[in-house]
Amino acid sequence: MYKRLLISFFLISGTFIFAQNKELSCSGVKSKAVKAKTPTLTPGQNTETAKYDVTFYRLNLNMTNTSSFLDGSGTVKGKAVTATDSVLIELFKTFTIDSVQLNGSITSYTKNESVIKVPTNLNIGDDFEITIYYHGFPPTGATNPLGGAGLSSATVSNYSADVTWSLSEPFSAYEWFPVKQDLRDKADSCAINITVDNSLKAGSNGTLDSIVDNGDGTSTYHWFHRHPIDYYLISVAVSDYVEYNVYAFPGTPNEILIQNYIYGDPTALQDFQTDIDETADFIELFSDLFGMYPFADEKYGHCMAPINGGMEHQTMTTQGAFSKMLTSHELAHQWWGDYVTCASWADVWLNEGFASYCEYLTYENLYPGLAPGDMSGRHANIMAQPGGSVWVADSTSDAAIFSSRLTYDKGAAIIHTLRYIINDDSLFFSGLRTYLETYKNKTASVLNMKEVLESVTSVNLDDFFDQWLFGEGYPAYSVNWNKENDNLILNIKHTTSKAGTPLFTNPIDLKISRVGFSDTIIRVPISSNDVYISIPNFPNIKKIVRTDPNNWIIDKVGPIKEDTSLHLLKIENQVPIHVKIYPIPTNNFLTIEGVADESYTAEIIDLKGVLKDAFTFNGSYKIAVDQYEKGAYLIQIKNNSNHAILHRFIKL
16 A cells, blocks of 8 residues: 655745645555565474574585585584474485484484485484585476576686586575575574585685685685675685786785685686786775675685676675676675675565665766666666566566566666665765664565665655665656746646556756756655645746656656646645745744744745755744855645645745
């Protein structure tokens, strides 16, 4: 249900007035059904996995770069959250299980397809350790149509590189190691030990604690990650890599290592070295915007593999190539997706939408000439179809979760709109940092994000989430305007591309050309599909140039035309608010005279829409405006009956 407000605007005694009538209201954003766990299990099996929390994963794997064959073991440490007589773990059905140990001793187990159940006798709070020894080939797309990408091996012909690599998102971790695939259950840490031929290197999460030469032509790479990690962010990659390292200096006492495993062909590093070096700039930028890189005590890095794009494996992203957009996107996930992870795949906007918006922020801050085209391109892709929601209703579908048009482009674009609605970058980024700090090393939902942003900014975001996140489509605006003396009269008509979301209540900017003045941008509230606005004391109007000139909103720009039939008293028979405001212009004070003993609320807003002041008073009030910069301002005053007046004044 949407909050729909019908607002009428009219002029009484030279001031702009509107009456507000609530046609239909609701308490705000409704909670949504979520599916946090893997669709590979039945509801009953998911309930069984909820009986324990994972605390640690350890993998000991023998691998090569020319085959996806695995031989080794996977250990799951956990703690019982309820008394249970068994522990359920997933491992793909085609693997041969050699043995299973419980707390260091061989134990029995049952296996049903990809579900392994180990008998236990656990009370609440009991710790356990299960190690599964296994070997075999992971599935392919042919043997597991719902996944088949958990572990792959291929040749990169242009660099003559053979590579084996993992990619578990969203439901494919069980295709290569024993695991509990529940987003809300992060392990506290993980150890990944990979034995490979001495001619190869093996990359993974965390810190490379040691490389041990086994004396038989193989070496074991011991990686240890000492931070909480979600199941799908654990990774391995094996090839004849060369190591190329650079460092970032984001204001820490020590530098941050950026450890890169690049194809051994020398032309690979030649092709990508400049782009890899930029990673340091991106770490420094995002640390400034969102708080210190979350894993600064370990590293950031890349392993190359022939994938179409990248995958944000925690502390060591897997990428097929390097570019500004791709590298900044995957790095941004270390905050948006890794440090704080979406609580369900329906909430994936918190991962992919914010990482995609970080591409725009990279352009805005480091390559500003590229930023406008980036957002325009996203808007064009979004509006290629009329509908679609950022909220993922079918969170079992890879295609729905990772829709480039909705999850990525619309996800990023509505964050840009959210920034516009909050209308204060210091508050906007403070809200994002507070969210990350509040849910660090945990998972969060979109409603958790909403609660934090509302708390930090004091902006009600019910409409934004209802319309832009859970709703569908986008608005289109047309504007009729007229000028009478020094009064600007506007009629803004508003339609939407999808009937299910009939109204978008975000404000909209208008760019106005004025004789003898530079172009002026004003922010106009939108509360119905047919809005009338009159702004007094707005001289030298030439024409309305366009709506949303800085492209904050996903919207279609309709016709803008002068309409001499618009008049100040077009809307009649409304109950006015009886207030006088003087003197205009003013230098020191502005006086408001209202009805004795009636209470009012007031907001002063500059013409960019920035809130300068807000206060309440009874009867009358004298405002000191000498602290304001010279220029034009809007003052909005509401009375007990929720009638309001909007007036323009000049500070000399």
